[in-house]
Amino acid sequence: MSFPYDRSKVRSLPRKITSKTDQVVRLHLLDPHEGGQLAAMYLAYQPRNSFQGLPPIRDEVCIRWVDEMLASGVHIVARSTGPEIVGHCALFPINEQKCEILVVVDPGHQNLGIGTELTRSVIHLGCELGFEKIWLPVMATNLRARHVYKKCGFEYVPTKPSKELDMICDLSNLRTEPALPQHEATPASTPIPHFVTVNEAAGDWSIFQPVDLFGDKDVV
Numbered sequence: 001m002s003f004p005y006d007r008s009k010v011r012s013l014p015r016k017i018t019s020k021t022d023q024v025v026r027l028h029l030l031d032p033h034e035g036g037q038l039a040a041m042y043l044a045y046q047p048r049n050s051f052q053g054l055p056p057i058r059d060e061v062c063i064r065w066v067d068e069m070l071a072s073g074v075h076i077v078a079r080s081t082g083p084e085i086v087g088h089c090a091l092f093p094i095n096e097q098k099c100e101i102l103v104v105v106d107p108g109h110q111n112l113g114i115g116t117e118l119t120r121s122v123i124h125l126g127c128e129l130g131f132e133k134i135w136l137p138v139m140a141t142n143l144r145a146r147h148v149y150k151k152c153g154f155e156y157v158p159t160k161p162s163k164e165l166d167m168i169c170d171l172s173n174l175r176t177e178p179a180l181p182q183h184e185a186t187p188a189s190t191p192i193p194h195f196v197t198v199n200e201a202a203g204d205w206s207i208f209q210p211v212d213l214f215g216d217k218d219v220v
Contacts, residue, residue, distance in 0.1 A: 005074050005129055012124040013076065019112040023080050025087075027121050030075035034085075038077065039066040041085045041106060073102070074129065076121055078114050089118035091125060097132040119152055127171045134169040 007029065014028035030038060042055040042062055049057045056062040069075075069090060078087030086109040090102045101122050105115045126134050136154070138146055140163055149167050153174060157166040 009128045009130075010125060012128060013121065015121065017114070017117045019080075019109075019114060021112055023112070025112075025114055025117075026079050027076055027087075027118065028079075030070075030077050030088075034077070035066070035070050037083075037085050038070070038075070038088060039063050041088065042066055042104075044106075046107065069102070074125065076118060076125065078105075078109075078118060080109065087114045087118050089122040091122055091129070091131070091134070093131070094135070096130075098135060099126060099131050099133075100135050101126075116148065116152065123153060123169060123171070123174065126169075127174055132171055134171065136167050137164050138167055139163060140165050 010029060014026060017025050017027065019025055039062070042065075043059060045055045048055055048062075056065055069092075073090035073092040075088065075090045077085045080086050085106075087105045088102075089104070091099045092102065093099045101119065103115050103118050103122070105112075105118070123134065134154075136149070138149060146165070146167075152169070154167040154169045157168050159166055
């Protein structure tokens with residue numbers, strides 16, 4: 001079961017992009033019957049448990065984690081030359097006006113710009129589905145990620161000094177911009193990966209707490 005939404009409102013997908021290695025990558029909405037393919041991407045992700053328990057090491061927990069995401073969000077996937085899913089992004093509604101994003105790129109396809117193009121697509125998806133704002137947290141020391149988020153339209157939310165900053169993308173500012181091209185391949189740029197936190201030992205996870213993976217290492 002997937003999160004209910006009006007698919008007819010989505011006009012920016014499918015679309016094609018060109019990666020930094022000149023590969024054409026197709027971005028499209030995940031169909032309900034493709035959930036197993038998304039699970040396969042996460043089951044094949046290496047190393048497992050790379051970042052704060054993600055993806056979960058145990059296969060059964062990983063599959064349940066994917067199933068929970070599928071039931072709670074609206075999903076876009078990226079495919080390159082083969083049938084395998086090489087990237088995944090999603091909107092997780094917090095309420096009727098606000099949502100949070102998830103972006104994950106297969107390790108073998110990172111540093112190709114797929115993540116940023118997924119992020120741009122999921123922002124346009126949020127506009128089309130009627131959300132007003134997209135929220136995310138980012139580590140204050142993570143200058144690279146902060147720069148990329150700013151480039152994609154996110155702004156800082158004034159808060160007390162903290163190791164973690166809140167950023168918001170105001171989608172009302174984007175509604176007058178032209179839709180992303182649906183068929184012409186556009187160049188990709190620097191990706192923004194996020195994962196969803198999971199407590200495998202306890203057997204639970206939270207779809208609304210993304211973990212910033214940039215940190216001190218360039219993992220994308």
